[in-house]
Amino acid sequence: xxxxxxxLLLELKQCNPHHLDDLDYIKDAMxxxxxxxxAQIIGQSFHRFNPQGITGVLAIAESHLSIHTWPExxxxxxxxxxxGTSFQPKDAAQLIIDKLESKDPSMQIIRRxxxxxxxxxxx
Amino acid sequence: xxxxxxxLLLELKQCNPHHLDDLDYIKDAMxxxxxxxxAQIIGQSFHRFNPQGITGVLAIAESHLSIHTWPExxxxxxxxxxxGTSFQPKDAAQLIIDKLESKDPSMQIIRRxxxxxxxxxxx
Numbered sequence: 001x002x003x004x005x006x007x008l009l010l011e012l013k014q015c016n017p018h019h020l021d022d023l024d025y026i027k028d029a030m031x032x033x034x035x036x037x038x039a040q041i042i043g044q045s046f047h048r049f050n051p052q053g054i055t056g057v058l059a060i061a062e063s064h065l066s067i068h069t070w071p072e073x074x075x076x077x078x079x080x081x082x083x084g085t086s087f088q089p090k091d092a093a094q095l096i097i098d099k100l101e102s103k104d105p106s107m108q109i110i111r112r113x114x115x116x117x118x119x120x121x122x123x
Numbered sequence: 124x125x126x127x128x129x130x131l132l133l134e135l136k137q138c139n140p141h142h143l144d145d146l147d148y149i150k151d152a153m154x155x156x157x158x159x160x161x162a163q164i165i166g167q168s169f170h171r172f173n174p175q176g177i178t179g180v181l182a183i184a185e186s187h188l189s190i191h192t193w194p195e196x197x198x199x200x201x202x203x204x205x206x207g208t209s210f211q212p213k214d215a216a217q218l219i220i221d222k223l224e225s226k227d228p229s230m231q232i233i234r235r236x237x238x239x240x241x242x243x244x245x246x
Binding site for chain 1: 127128130132134165166167168169170172178179180181182183184186187189191193196198200202204206231233235236
């Protein structure tokens with residue numbers, strides 16, 4: 001049973017709350033993780049909200065990474081969606097976990113595009 | 124049991140394959156869905172790949188939307204991640220399903236940040 005994409009959903013609890021509200025730190029964590037595993041970044045958007053919290057999305061040639069942080073809860077939700085086998089998403093996940101100093105990380109792996117229908121033929 | 128975010132994972136099969144390879148169409152579908160439900164767009168990145176397929180990520184004040192398309196399989200994986208209750212993510216999902224003319228859509232709803240630890244107090 002083939003899947004077209006692998007989607008890691010990271011629940012990062014008990015992170016260092018200072019990191020979670022630091023725009024440059026979060027950007028470095030996500031861009032750094034993508035670069036370290038060899039992903040090709042093709043677009044990015046990072047924002048800090050008032051009074052707190054950061055959202056970041058990173059389009060990569062292999063799909064995307066995203067993060068949303070709640071400094072007030074020491075919590076971040078990060079996603080790594082990959083297609084192909086050019087890098088191991090778990091390697092990027094571990095880098096993000098380490099960088100955010102999460103003491104209670106968990107990960108859900110969802111395979112996307114399973115049991116794809118037969119290829120479309122042009123009419 | 125509270126959740127900080129609601130994450131819809133859309134498996135969109137049997138889409139119109141022509142739409143799935145049309146950068147402007149996909150961008151309009153995603154931006155249009157976000158705008159129609161009242162999401163505040165704060166950043167975006169859409170790309171068409173060679174020979175085919177599109178990736179798009181949309182940062183919104185309420186979290187993010189993303190899409191990855193496989194025209195050759197008539198398949199797209201779309202995500203809608205929201206926090207707060209300012210809009211119903213299912214409404215945005217239905218707009219995307221309709222726009223891509225998916226004849227076999229399915230949706231998984233994942234609550235993110237469940238059982239968040241007690242708020243962090245500043246030291």
